Amino acid sequence: MTATIPAAPGSAAWIERHGRSAVDTCRLAQLAAADDDPRVFSLEGDLGDFGGLAFQQRYPERFLDMGIAEANLIGTAAGLAMRGKVPFVNTFGSFALMRACEQVRLELAYHQSNVKIAGTFTGIAAGFSGPTHHCGEDLAIARTLPGMVTLAPADAVAAWHLTLAAARWQGPVYLRLGVDATPVVYDETATFRIGGSNVLRDGGDLTIVAAGLTSVASALAAAELLAATGVEAGVVDLYCLKPIDGEVLAEAARRTGLILTVEEHSTIGGLGSAVADELAGSHPVPVRMLGLPDEFAHDVCSYEDHLRRCGLDAAGIAAAAHEHLRRWRR
């Protein structure tokens, strides 16, 4: 008999086994956290079929389906945290942060409850499902709540690591997870920490700061397109919007003098705002923000087409970078 060597997170074998969906790897990481820590609970809002049932099978006594009642879902998680548990709340980002926003604000943020929100169906990833299933405001809401750690993993690998980091962190955390499989950015060498960021590419002409599923991958692809036209763009994955990595942002601003932000979120209050808020006080440079327009989707559209329309694909990001450079460099 030969011992099975577990595949390192982010390795090809690991991705083969765990898949490319941040929702799925977050769920699996919750299970891994529960293996190590008997305080970890998983709470559902009747959405357990999105990967929650494995937790239910292994730890039925630590799995709670609270039905379609999100105010009670958040309050119940807070009550569990008061008894020293580490509850993960699995529901749509909009249900947790909008429908139950005041419960999140008071029971989680004000009380600094040790509750982790795994927010799914974020951005426009629900595609054909329409505006009721889109969520372009969650990062703005989460990061305005005092003490709420706000995370937007770039892929399934980052979601795994950041879920485990959230489980170890003492205090409330919001994780933005999208819907389906997305391009993989990271490999087994990747590291993450609350308050950190990853510089994925160096470049002296401008810095693209991106966060979240598809956005970081598209920013990297855009940097390749730009390189082919002689523009060297740096790329930073700002996976932790709060607490924000001010040092890396200031260094990028010093080095390149121009910032382009990319997010699948409203440009009001999200990543772009967070970057501008930080740099305004440390190293002000022109910041151009790419994101979702200040409007609801008005026709049925696939995820990919919708991203393209918003200029959030590689070509759109590269075009915005050229415009930003033309405006400020020539």
Add this chain to the structure above:
Amino acid sequence: MAQPTTTAPPAGTDPPTETARHADPAQLREAALRIRRHIVRLAADSPGAHVGGSMSATEIMTALYFGGVLRVDPAAPGWPGRDYLIFSKGHSSAVLYAALSERGFFPVEELATYKQPGSRLPGHPSRDIPGVELATGSLGHGLPVAVGLAIGLRHDGAANRVFAVLGDGECQEGSVWEAAMAAAHYRLENLVVIVDRNGFQEDGPTEEIMGLEPFADKWRAFGWVVREVDGHDVAAVGEALHRVPFAAGRPSCLIARTVKGHGLSFTSNTHTWHYGKFSQEQRARALAELDDAGLDDAELDKAGLAGAAEARP
């Protein structure tokens, strides 16, 4: 020497030995009277207080803290073996602060700082007050947290109970019924709701603003075992709360039939004094009315009941 026994509770979970004190009816009435006098002072000596809902909940809080119901240790508010009191009708902070201070969670003299700059006693309970488990004041938040606590306690095999005090108007919030449904579904027999059914909310009688009746039937329909009691008969409230759970495997609901503003002639049975500030004349009149009810004014300036009790031989 204690004998080893297989049924001994885990170390550190023994309830404080003094929980049953003040269960004597005369002392309970005295405790309620002292709490009411504090409420009068808080309403007069601060920018204002929620008088009506504090007065109506006075006997409920007296029974909980002085009737031997709650297993708490004022010297160690975070004692893991304690019963949890979630005071969901947070606007009635005056009665909560009065009860906590009289019970010894913080000095009675600190009540004079209510709503004053630098005080830790805001108009609605904050998280940092000894004895306060949950910051409340936004209605409908308490019961969901109580549900989570009760599930967590059961998971731990702990004997602590969770008591949630709700206002009746508060029960217009949908989150109350989300939590009520969950409590029955999860068969939380360690959870007790006490509703201060005073019949009024800020804008008027509950049945005129947004009717709640048949109120007890609503709780029953949601799977709770319901008892009703005269909410100003402190012995009866205590007696009912000593009998929880009312049935095995089900959450308990005690509807305390109360009078808003009870205890003072000019605040009783009206929403006018839901919130307000007493003039000096009203302060004097209120204290005189309570004096007629039998308490020496000078007594209140002494240490709270907890301190007085400890000073006795």
